Amino acid sequence: MSLTFTRRRAAAAVLAAGLLVPLTACGNDDSKNDTGSAKATESATGVPKANLTVLAAASLTDVFKTAGAAYEKKNPGTKITFSFAGSQELVAQVKQGAPADALVTADTKSMDGVKADTSTPTVIAKNRLVIATVEGNPHKVDELKDLADTKLKVVLAAPEVPAGKYSKKILDAQKITVKPVSQEPNVRAVLSKVELGEADAGLVYKTDAETALDKVDAIEIPDAQNAIAEYPAAALKHSKNAEAAAAFVAWLSTPEAQKILQDAGFQKP
Template sequence: MSLSPTPRTGPSRPRRAVLALTAAALLVPLAACGDSDSDSDDGDGGGTSAKAELTVLAAASLTDVFKTAGSAYEKAHPGSKVTFSFAGSQELAAQVRQGAPADALVTADTKTMDGLKGETGTPAIIAKNRLVIATEEGNPHKVGALKDLANPKLKVVLAAPEVPVGRYSAKILDAQKITVKAVSQEPNVRAVLSKVELGEADAGLVYKTDAAGATDKVDAIEIPDAQNAVAEYPAATLKTSKNADAAAAFVTWLQGPEAQKILRDAGFQQP
């Protein structure tokens, strides 16, 4: 009687289990290698996001210093790129509410930032500033104090009241009971400075840092601290950012020693 050949079957269950465990063990190092590659960056954390392209909405008074800061950040984070969009803080807030594609926001006052709580991460103050009176070079009208701005023969330009520097200006003038008939109200501090630079106004209230960047065109008349206002600059990530980790890294960097030195060198005060 012939015997039928024994049919071939797969590995026994114990053997299958051993094979499965062996395969899993081989996959673990491969997965770890994959994670290591994706997380490789310049040491800033946040994985490849450190090399992301960022768009930062920033107050007009930060125009000059942030160009320097942006270059320093890109140098410290190879492969990254920071693009700034400068405008009055109230304009920036409107852009955020309209869904403008951006990653972080820096305003020239806390009031504007506070009005965007649902749109931003937790803000951090990165700098402070104060106001000065900007006059034509040589100060031909001999402006020496805030009270001189009340002279009806003087062409004074101010920022609009909805602009942070405009609110600060109104605050210090009201505190001294000084009435100023402004020849125009501008949308941001740079526009105020420009009017004075071009000789279209005799004087205007601007941030100390803006006047410091135009010493060849205007004179800056100091305002005593007791009569002045302190402008605070909060920075925050935007919740709509597609580069959340990189945006957070940039805001954190603004609070660090390198960025703070750049801000101090430009005349901004310590937070």
């Protein structure tokens, strides 16, 4: 074999090896980018990472703060911001196209009002009304009919608010006429009036009263005279984080979330 031919073969081998190096490097970079991209957009549980905004009924204020923290811990990289208000206000926000990802109301009727904007709702919890009185119950309020006393300063949620609707329903059923000193935009505002001593009594959810037992007394209402509130949750169709929003709504029905809700006094759905 000639020396010239040998040199040509050696040169060709070097050139081929040189070409293979950058091709292999590109393959490794692509693999790293794919892996890095997956880690950046998906948590260890497979739920897409996202900053979620959840519109939630005011009566969920305390429990959802706990639930949100638990969900974020379970899904690192996900951040949940809650906006609490009366369900009627939340529905109005959805109709106006508020940039949110999920909705949880305190009644099915409110949720039905935006069915064109939501996925199929799931009831995640139930609640019931109690009579909240000033601490120590100085006016000796023992039952619903006591709220008819004109000397008593009673505050109720406004008629368009779920808590107001439930209150009207049970008072009408017992043929009890109450003249409230004010009608509030959400149930937490009712509780606040009683806590501050601006009202002697008010109708609130059991879970609301339990957040302030150091400031108010809670008088149970018999089942036969009470109403059961249902809390439906749904992802919003216009959400930019549809998959992540659906995952959060689904999580609310899991044993972990249900324990948080029931520990706060909510009933099983």
